Amino acid sequence: MRIEISISLGLPKRGAKRFAVTNSSFPFVIQSGLRRLMDEFMRLVGEKSEAEVGRYRALEQLAPALQHLTANMMRITRGAGHPQRLAEEMAACLGAMLAYEDATGHGILSEEIQAALNPEKLEGGFTQEEMKFRYESGSWDRERALVEIRRASLAMTAAMLTNQRFQI
Known part of the structure; x- marks a missing residue:
């Protein structure tokens, strides 16, 4: 056995x-x-140095805090969401950012914030056959088109909120 x-x-x-x-x-x-x-x-x-462990822990706290804050603000923008939670969500983000700064001695990197807020995290684990099927069937192109539509929608909303011209 x-x-x-x-x-x-x-x-x-x-x-x-x-x-x-x-x-x-x-x-x-x-x-x-x-x-x-x-x-x-x-x-x-x-x-692992103490700074690396502290950085990792701060990023573990920051990613979900940023995601919840951003999603709530987007929902509030469209007339939904929970405005009463904004202060709590902002405080959670600030706390994680300060923990990151305490651990590393510098502010959080923009790449880490972008990674935390990236809705395009690619699915993994596809076999060669699955990837070939997705490519040949056109589903890969449709997925990519949806990503571009989402990105353009976010850019347009940001431009409208700041009273700027929309640029692609």
């Missing part, structure tokens, strides 16, 4: 660690596997 155990460290860009064992060696392998896992975990934690 073969047993596979998967343990996730919960660290960024690190996958789960897997240990495959047989029934007869189960207690020993689990004990030694956990020991190796703890050694690996301690090494990984030791490699």
